[in-house]
Amino acid sequence: MSASAKAEALIPSEILRAPVVPDLFGLSVGVCERSGLHMEFGVATGRSLKIIRELLPIDIPLYGFDSFDGLPESWNGFKKGSFSTGLRVSLANTKLIVGLYENTLREFVDLNPVLLVLFILIVIFIRQRRQF
Numbered sequence: 001m002s003a004s005a006k007a008e009a010l011i012p013s014e015i016l017r018a019p020v021v022p023d024l025f026g027l028s029v030g031v032c033e034r035s036g037l038h039m040e041f042g043v044a045t046g047r048s049l050k051i052i053r054e055l056l057p058i059d060i061p062l063y064g065f066d067s068f069d070g071l072p073e074s075w076n077g078f079k080k081g082s083f084s085t086g087l088r089v090s091l092a093n094t095k096l097i098v099g100l101y102e103n104t105l106r107e108f109v110d111l112n113p114v115l116l117v118l119f120i121l122i123v124i125f126i127r128q129r130r131q132f
């Protein structure tokens with residue numbers, strides 16, 4: 001079994017079947033200014049990150065945040081660790097910020113002080129008590 005197939009086997013089937021909405025992404029990316037930060041929180045196998053990457057001009061950096069360890073706690077029938085991939089998607093001009101958001105966001109903000117956020121996709125289900 002390929003690494004990608006193994007990773008997908010860990011993902012609940014409801015999510016694998018869930019539609020991604022490239023038109024919505026396209027619309028959102030299309031109205032964004034060019035300068036500023038383009039970020040996705042919740043990369044997993046990189047399905048939506050790849051779509052965003054294809055929609056964005058290649059000279060614009062894209063940032064994907066994820067621990068890649070899956071959900072940090074159980075949520076609504078999904079067990080802790082659901083969506084864990086062990087994979088790191090590799091895309092041109094796209095940087096993965098690996099770790100829990102609450103551990104990585106502060107340093108990212110410090111390194112990117114011109115914080116104009118233009119496009120952000122957040123795929124988090126859990127009402128986490130964590131502080132970002």
Ligand SMILES: C[S@@+](CC[C@H](N)C(=O)[O-])C[C@H]1O[C@@H](n2cnc3c(N)ncnc32)[C@H](O)[C@@H]1O
Nearest residue numbers: 042043044047048066067068069070083100101
């Ligand atoms: C539903 S998946 C993302 C699906 C993905 N956008 C796609 O298109 O298939 C949610 C992701 O959020 C990540 N995640 C959830 N809470 C996190 C946290 N506090 N810090 C880092 N990653 C987190 C999980 O590791 C998981 O990969």
